[in-house]
Amino acid sequence: MNLRGLVCGPGSVAGSNSPARRPEVKKLLNDPADAVADSLAGFALAHPDLVRLSSTPVFVCRAGGAVTGKVGLVSGGGSGHEPLHAGFVGDGMLDAAVPGAVFTSPTPDQILPAIQAADGGAGVLTIVKNYTGDVLNFETAVELAVEEGIEVASVLVNDDVAVEDSLYTAGRRGVAGTVAVEKIAGAAAYRGTDLAGVAAVAERVIANVRSMGVALAAPVVPHVGGPSFDLGDDEIEVGIGIHGEPGRRRVPAAAADAVTEMLVTPVADDLDLGGGERVLLFVNGMGGTPLSELYVVYGRARRLLEERGVTVSRSLVGNYVTSLEMQGASVTVLRLDDELEALWDAPVNTAALRW
Amino acid sequence: MNLRGLVCGPGSVAGSNSPARRPEVKKLLNDPADAVADSLAGFALAHPDLVRLSSTPVFVCRAGGAVTGKVGLVSGGGSGHEPLHAGFVGDGMLDAAVPGAVFTSPTPDQILPAIQAADGGAGVLTIVKNYTGDVLNFETAVELAVEEGIEVASVLVNDDVAVEDSLYTAGRRGVAGTVAVEKIAGAAAYRGTDLAGVAAVAERVIANVRSMGVALAAPVVPHVGGPSFDLGDDEIEVGIGIHGEPGRRRVPAAAADAVTEMLVTPVADDLDLGGGERVLLFVNGMGGTPLSELYVVYGRARRLLEERGVTVSRSLVGNYVTSLEMQGASVTVLRLDDELEALWDAPVNTAALRW
Structure with a gap:
């Protein structure tokens, strides 16, 4: 080659x-x-x-x-x-x-x-x-x-707390937390940090970021032609992967507040988040869910974190890690410290993320 | 009151x-x-x-x-x-x-x-x-x-070339071109232009912006509960409004290249776009269409404009004026001059548009 x-x-x-x-x-x-x-x-x-x-x-x-x-x-x-x-x-x-x-x-x-x-x-x-x-x-x-x-x-990156092994994975899957890894490691590299240092920052993000998603309706893969999986009219899949891989369980459709709790609780528990900590809260759309619904999930997720004494100091809401037009969302939480927060805040100029 | x-x-x-x-x-x-x-x-x-x-x-x-x-x-x-x-x-x-x-x-x-x-x-x-x-x-x-x-x-704002009068409108509907009006008038206001001047710039955008959309599947309005309109499995609605109002016609589903032409041609004709002109090309997602498909439409729309001798000097691709989770897209073209281009480029810091 x-x-x-x-x-x-x-x-x-x-x-x-x-x-x-x-x-x-x-x-x-x-x-x-x-x-x-x-x-x-x-x-x-x-x-x-x-x-x-x-x-x-x-x-x-x-x-x-x-x-x-x-x-x-x-x-x-x-x-x-x-x-x-x-x-x-x-x-x-x-x-x-x-x-x-x-x-x-x-x-x-x-x-x-x-x-x-x-x-x-x-x-x-x-x-x-x-x-x-x-x-x-x-x-x-x-x-x-x-x-x-x-x-x-x-x-x-292996931020998905939903399942330990899955269809395409040994160990946890990498999902929306990838955005935080790429943003923060990218900022470290632009600061002139050397390779070992950039890798160490990326590892620190990976150690402190967790996600979990839910699907309301399956996407259609173009060359396949039908829905990637079947969900009943009144069913949602909690812990869904970004390729439609099975999650933790199927449950009856529920109010956004209840669904959000099914995502935030395992994420926060897995991070062992406690009072006084501060986080980035990222509500990611799977592609086919209106932005307005993502903000409903964000509001509830934030309140749930605050009830634990956790401060949401940074936020991101939108379609960043999608699964074609799948309907659903994921919640990602990243434990922040001064360095990670500063790197998150550093200027970025890409098609999808810019500040 | x-x-x-x-x-x-x-x-x-x-x-x-x-x-x-x-x-x-x-x-x-x-x-x-x-x-x-x-x-x-x-x-x-x-x-x-x-x-x-x-x-x-x-x-x-x-x-x-x-x-x-x-x-x-x-x-x-x-x-x-x-x-x-x-x-x-x-x-x-x-x-x-x-x-x-x-x-x-x-x-x-x-x-x-x-x-x-x-x-x-x-x-x-x-x-x-x-x-x-x-x-x-x-x-x-x-x-x-x-x-x-x-x-x-x-x-x-009345940029939708699809229909002259419609369900909720006397005259043309205002759709995605609104983003250009708000961005450019906003920039003029931040430059210190007076009210008459800002209104004049906004009117100039309105005079030079046109849009047309297509729906592949209807959205579900939360308090209504079913799809806003019925489309056959093999049908698309060309000229759709952003509330699911009827467009120009229903046609059999077609390849993206053909569908894009159904949108670009009436828009460019209505603007009477000719060789040597330059434009902003904005491909807007209706909410439930993957971003990857919007870029397919963008690529074809750009080529169609270039075939007319039109230069695409500014671009925007994404979900900015949606209709809940409606599947589809719209194409907006704004004829640019030096002033409108500079105002489009001026810094903006909002949740959805930032540069």
Whole structure:
């Protein structure tokens, strides 16, 4: 495999060349086989100030390329979770993102050039959500990158408290907490922290972040064509994964306040959150739930945390780690200290997160 | 009616006090009657740096209150279109937003105090989407505000090219183009432009912005309980309104490229866009369509405009003017000149739009 010299350049933006075939499912797509390519082409065209797209192999990198002397950050995983990860490429967060097919891990031949493109000479941190395919493929790519003389450290995000092992995972799954890992490690890298330091900050976020989600209705995977799972008209799935993997249990649909408690309690218990602590509270939409409902969940989650004596000092509400158009939401809580809070607050300029 | 002295203060954040009843529809809500109040309470708690919420009557205003000497901007309309309008309250855009019940106009007794709260002594511009209820209720509130000595100008947004008159409208409907009006007029106000000047800029945006939308699946209004309209399994509604009002026609589901053309062509024709012109291209999600699909539409829309010789110099892609969880999207095109482009680029700091 000779992938040296592959860079993410302005000339490499391209969509699919297939004639527009309509998908069998009712979606704003052409041929489902082109869904990821078409979407990434549009994404790159919409954000030329932030990103460049490489088409063969497919990955997204920062418009300006690697920042010399800065630790590079690379993440990736199956598509279908937009804006994760490409939406977080830019200043202050990721240097490259590697999208696989929908709900499918990217391959090592995509990941290796992304690592190369992100390397500014200070090494690269890969941020991997804990799914078996992602873990294996990132490991292979990292080995190849190391052979080429790039210093690489890796962290594994496993914030989902719902299940210990699951359909695609040994150990806990990585879900919405990934946004906090990428934001905070990204800020550390932009401060000039070295690779070991950036990895240590990322590990500290991982140690202090937990999530749990709920689904009200399943998404439709374009090339599959039907709902990913069946839920009764009056049923919700508590502890759902971001690929529709089974959660903890199915329960009758309930009021938002009750559902929110089913998410916040295991998260806060697992973090062993106590009075006097302060946190980031992140309510994430799964893609098909109105923003107005996410704020209802946020309000209740915040009150539940406050009842424990916990202060919510930072907040994020919106669709950041989705599962296509799945209806539902997840609650993520990150225990903060002065350093993590400052890194969260640091400037960021990406398509999906900007301040 | 004596509403003098009503201000939007930090003490006025409150949700509903009703016990959490579950809605009959499967949604992350409590009692549907509390949907708007619960959501706004969460919204205000999540963004204390940006907004304050008044509960009686309900409106949202800038956290810092009116800016002395600056023209105040007030918008509003039925809820269910989040983040419109409250998500655009902050620096560089709106000073106050007035949410009605879901898909229902706010009342004059909500609008008047919002105008009062936005008045920094330089007058207030109200930005109203062209729906009969909104128009009447804003007119009544404006008359009362003028009687109280506040200078008020009003503009009516009517960017939807789909239909001339519709269920709730005499003349064209106001849809996603509203975001451009609020952003650009907001920037003009922050530059210190006077009320006549801010109104003139807003009118210039309105004269140069057009939109058209498509629905793939209907939303469920919480207090109604079923889909807002029926669409066959293989049908889409071209020219849909943001309350599910009928559009131009129902057609068989088609590939994204073909559907995008059904939206871009009437928009570009209506604007009489010609070679050498430059535009903002805004692909708006209706709430329940994955972001990845919006980028597919964006890519095709951009190519169609470029084929006309039009340059897309600014872009926006995301869920900004939604219809609950309706599946679909709209395409908005704004003809730009140097001034409008500079005002679009000016800094903005709101919950939903920030740069």
